[in-house]
Amino acid sequence: MHAQGIPFSGTITKILGLMTLTRVYNIAVIATAQYISCIYFFTHSAPDFSPLTDWHFFILVVCTWLIVGAGYIINFFYDKEKDLLNYPRKSLLNSSIRQNTTLKIYLTLNFLAVMISYLVSLRSVFFFSGYAFFIWLYCHKLKNIPLVSNISMALLSITPIFAVFFYRKVLEIDIVAAHGIFVFLVLLSLWLLNDLKNQWGDAVIGIKTFPLVYGEKNAVRLSSGALLMTVISAILVSVIEKENAFSIYFIFTACVILVCGAILFFCEKKWRYTVIFNTLKVLILIGILSIPLREIFF
Numbered sequence: 001m002h003a004q005g006i007p008f009s010g011t012i013t014k015i016l017g018l019m020t021l022t023r024v025y026n027i028a029v030i031a032t033a034q035y036i037s038c039i040y041f042f043t044h045s046a047p048d049f050s051p052l053t054d055w056h057f058f059i060l061v062v063c064t065w066l067i068v069g070a071g072y073i074i075n076f077f078y079d080k081e082k083d084l085l086n087y088p089r090k091s092l093l094n095s096s097i098r099q100n101t102t103l104k105i106y107l108t109l110n111f112l113a114v115m116i117s118y119l120v121s122l123r124s125v126f127f128f129s130g131y132a133f134f135i136w137l138y139c140h141k142l143k144n145i146p147l148v149s150n151i152s153m154a155l156l157s158i159t160p161i162f163a164v165f166f167y168r169k170v171l172e173i174d175i176v177a178a179h180g181i182f183v184f185l186v187l188l189s190l191w192l193l194n195d196l197k198n199q200w201g202d203a204v205i206g207i208k209t210f211p212l213v214y215g216e217k218n219a220v221r222l223s224s225g226a227l228l229m230t231v232i233s234a235i236l237v238s239v240i241e242k243e244n245a246f247s248i249y250f251i252f253t254a255c256v257i258l259v260c261g262a263i264l265f266f267c268e269k270k271w272r273y274t275v276i277f278n279t280l281k282v283l284i285l286i287g288i289l290s291i292p293l294r295e296i297f298f
Helices: 002-021 024-040 055-086 088-094 099-117 122-140 148-168 173-197 199-205 210-214 216-240 246-266 271-295
Strands: none
Touching: 024 055, 024 148, 024 271, 055 099, 055 122, 055 148, 099 122, 122 148, 148 173, 173 199, 173 210, 173 216, 173 246, 173 271, 199 210, 210 216, 216 246, 246 271
16 A cells, blocks of 8 residues: 555655646736736726637637746746755755656647647737747846846736737727836836845855845845835826726735835845735735726725
8 A cells, every 4th residue: 555655646746846836826816817807907898708708818818827837837947956945845846847847848838828829810829939938038048137137027927917908909008008017016026026035045056136246235225116116106006096996906005015115125134025025926916806996986
């Protein structure tokens, strides 16, 4: 019985390793954001539940899952040593899958995404091919360029959400741009803080992040500035959304991020990087789930 349990245990470990490797939770959040945005935001008459039965839209969401999952795999491939230092438990679980296998999965996911996207349009093929290429370019080159890596990661993170905008062909450019700038600034702040909290592992491996090249104090100033810009952006969006309950989220977010910025700038404890990083992640999730509040008018 014991001998038979070993292969089974190994299989479970590999399945869990694959799930953490592709960050299933993050992909689920992205998919949720795509559907909620399409139903309540990128539409002429909200709520519009037609995306739930739109097979072309479902295909685009699946292709996004595949490309993003592949992106996490190639990112792990390049960051394996660093992650082993910063996230030892998760990295050991991910390492249960052979390197050769991870590369095969990476290529398979990208290939499937590009092939399946052809069912929607040739334009979708070009979009997902380009998106997969820029994820690889980020992992291979851009992530070693201070600040450029943070901006690139923020843009790559926001692309799946706002790709929906082009599919739906909703032309409220001003509103979409205002929300897009807000989300971009939140993500930029998130990835700047990620570099701050991972300094030790980055320094050991020799990765050139902003804190290591320009100093921790300058990185804190830059991150604080990004948080302040996010607060200003949140206030401006709350004015745009002033006629509905969604504005409450932006006012709340502005207050929370302002406090986070003050803690980051004036406090010198190392734990603040992780706490503020996780706070921003929670605010992003709350924001996605708060989108239906646009239909509650004052």
